[in-house]
Amino acid sequence: MNALEHMPEIGRVVQVLRGKEEGSYAVIVGLVDEKFVLIADGDKRRFDQPKKKNVLHLAMQPVVSHEVTDSMRETGRVTNAKLRFAIQRAAQGKGD
Template identity: 35%
Template sequence: METTGDIQIGQVVRSKAGRDKGRVFVVIDILDDKYVLIVDGDLRKLDKPKKKKIKHLIVYKTVLKNISEKIEKGEKFNNAYIRKSLKPFNEEI
């Protein structure tokens, strides 16, 4: 499992800066020690992930194992699957 500091693929994060402030995302790729690619299946879909600085994210302890395993195995999944996985986090706002 690829980790940078305390962020890993499949991790749930919330944006704390920018136009998407307050939105909940899942990390689908780690570019380097400063940037990750995030999607939410709604505004940011799998075919156009958002490149985001880690320092602009609130990192939750939760890692969505189902998504991280699919990414590691190279399995296909869609935006609806991501939305469904993030739904409990969006409801707690």
């Protein structure tokens, strides 16, 4: 495993290690700075109201959803359904 594989980036699936959503999965939808990212899961935490999380409180998964990445690049947003789909695929152990 190289260090780049676990870099915070838009579209990366993460597992929450701290807080109320501990143990749940989400997708990075924004980068605040080197310490914080914005995450959403498309369900309890929608794209319109992402949660700001410290990257130290997240376990970076080896899955990056290209659907989410492409959608963010093209339109600046992503549907909640795409977020849920990305998390579901990651949970099944499938990449994009």
